[in-house]
Amino acid sequence: MRNFTALLFCLGLALTAHADDALRTAQLADLAVVRDDYLPKELAYTAATRALAQAKLGELEARAGSLSPAELLVGLAQVGALTDNAHSGLRYRDPRALPAARLPLRLLWFPDALIVARATGDAADLAGARVLAVEGLAPAALYQRTRSLQGGSEINRRKYLPGLIESLGVLQAIGVAKDADRIALKLRLASGRVVERVVAMVANDAVAPTAEDERLWLPQPVTHEAKWTTAISNDALPIYLADAGEPFRTVPLPEIDALYIQFRSNEDEPGRPIAEFTARVEAEIAAQKPHNLILDLRFDIGGNLLTTLQFMRALPAKATGRTYLLVGNYTYSAGIVSAAAVKKGGGERVTVVGEELGDRLAFWSEGGRVALPNSHFGLRYTNGTFDLKDGCAAIPQCLDKLVDVNFVALAPQIAAPLTSVAYLAKRDPALDAVRKDIERKRDK
Template sequence: MLGFIAATASATDVPTSRDAQLADLAVVRDEYLVKELAYTPATRAQAAAKLRELETRAGELSSADLLVGLAQIGALADNAHSGARWRDPRALPKRRLPLRLLWFPDALVVARATGEATDLAGARVLAIEGLSPDALYERTKSLQGGSAINRKKYLPTLIESLGVLHALGLAKTPDRVALKLRLPSGKVVERTVAMIANDPASVEEERLWSPEPMPGETTWKTAITTDALPTYLADAEQPFRIVPFDDIDALYVQLRTNEDAEGHPIGEFTARVDAELAAKPRRHVIVDLRFDVGGNLLTTLAFMRALPSQATGRTYLLVGNYTYSAGIVSAAAVKKGGGDSVTIVGDELGDRLAFWSEGDNVTLPHSRFRLRYTNGTFDLARGCAGVPQCLDHLIDVNPVSLVPDIAAPLTSEAYFAKRDPALEAVRADIRKRD
């Protein structure tokens, strides 16, 4: 699970004095750049050059300038686990667009909207500041590292935030954004939308998918309604779920994280799955990790390895653009444990199979912005035993391929129709095999 910048104060309260900004940037140099191992020699040099550029502008940098510069320094590591973080809602700028965007494989969509933008919920974005979604991605991808899928998941949080597009030279003013959209009715509209006081309710990007209200959320309209939701979107506040599908003799097991959630110990859940399958063996097991954004991979590693052996038929492993970090390791464990009995269904993963992780956060003393460095690496496809920081020995799930056997992306078209292409594909495959 990722965000961008984390801080204990609002980003609009960042000290702008030269001394304060130089002190913060010195910490970036002394405690982040030297500890981040995902950099190559070339990208480390580029990051150092970017840092020197910021130092020459110290005292003149706006909050958004500093935010953008730090994000670009971290993104040069080209590693999804590295760089700037924004996980504490208090770190969000005081103003943000009154809408929340989701980047689907086929569209950029307004997932939620409020205030003067309420009527835009469910709209497809055709342009932002005159840039198509593809062009916008090319102009903003320097803010986030990792694969294109990973970048597109988290860039909207910055795109929506006060001053960011202006700092990049893409918007005329810092506090409003020009949009061109196709409304759910099909009508195309152009709208300049002003930033409003920030509502942190939707800080976790993966949670935006479900229209079910988030804690504390009251005034936001969602792109789809809460009735007749597909299984993968239902019970959005539940981190782990079991759903029996008696018509196909299958047990559906969904994990949205690999660690304890408040009131939901993950060990109790995995034990419940084992007990369920022992009491009523199933021909098929469907393991849905499409929104498993990670956590502690060791909490579920043995469980995932053994799960395919509990199906008398096939194990269907559902993966997608939000399968990330420990979620990817979990998927690899299922595939390695079940071998040819596992059918992978879904879309491209949320990160590469070779990535750097672990490490710790560095907090800047004045702005309180935070950057995460990484110092341990995995390569699930080929192994990384020749690298001193290789952690493959902890998981023993490589080499493995997680390319879907059956492509079933969660497109915006399927989302608005409340369809689940992956479960449809599973049912079709079971019928074909029968």
């Protein structure tokens, strides 16, 4: 019997060693793709940051076979984030790459607070709560500990970090959390009461679907979503949050002699060709003859900039009065180029309203994605660049000539940030500011 037990023990050791060897082989194969395929294609690195990325990759290779899925995810995220470029880095949209579990809630990082935008199950009562601490760290300190996972501007990093923070093992892998599968939170509930809660992760398929970050603002249910509680109710919504299923919208505002135009995307969406929408806008302007136009690009997250470039450039000339250009933290990529086209096309007749853009005016984009065969993570590389503020003609990969909208300023002339306070109160600071400006000009 003793010999049989010893045999089983030895067999177990052999199987464990075989499994470790297989994992090491798989992880080394993935890391080889990063080194041989991703790094040479990614042009957003400087010489210094490329060297840092290569060194980080070397650390991962030395630990291959012992890396947990979360540790591999964190390491790859840091390799990509060293580009300091919003369009570059880790992607895990392949369902096979998703962490096995996640928190039963979704977070949004506003300029003034970290908020639970959606929650389900045992955490449902946390919807609308303000996060005061995560594992004992205030949101500002949490950001400093996790910012290495995401590249780009500070706004862009804050915008996309919550998806990682909510995922199994990530906070543990980066040294913030003690446990992989639960997170200690301190929150101020919508009622004002402060609570401390340890929230356990749940299987990904138990909380699916999880919407894109910008969609979390809209309280209407996501397709196939059930039993989620949202931070705000689905009634009496401000214009910018209404009609969640419509990527492109117009709303006449006769009381201020204006037409409100909203783009939540910059490309064709299912059943919504963008060219049909821009043609409809032109027809509405011709029929209604509004004195003012209000163009809301605050949630234009990008797409194909060429689909609307000429439309945006010509739009301000169609108003007899002013064009108010609404921009914000989710105005991104082709959305930024669109905003630049409006401002350059309309000059002083365009008033920029809102808050800081979702990325810098100089950024790398285009490119493609490299897929890793075993973890199924992807890494987005970029090989074309824009500089809408100062121009980039001296750089061979410069794409400014395709758009001719550089040398513009898009800092808000009227500051109107979308704070958590305004969001939870269902107010729109930007549209309120536009109304006030129009009425002030009327009274002169």
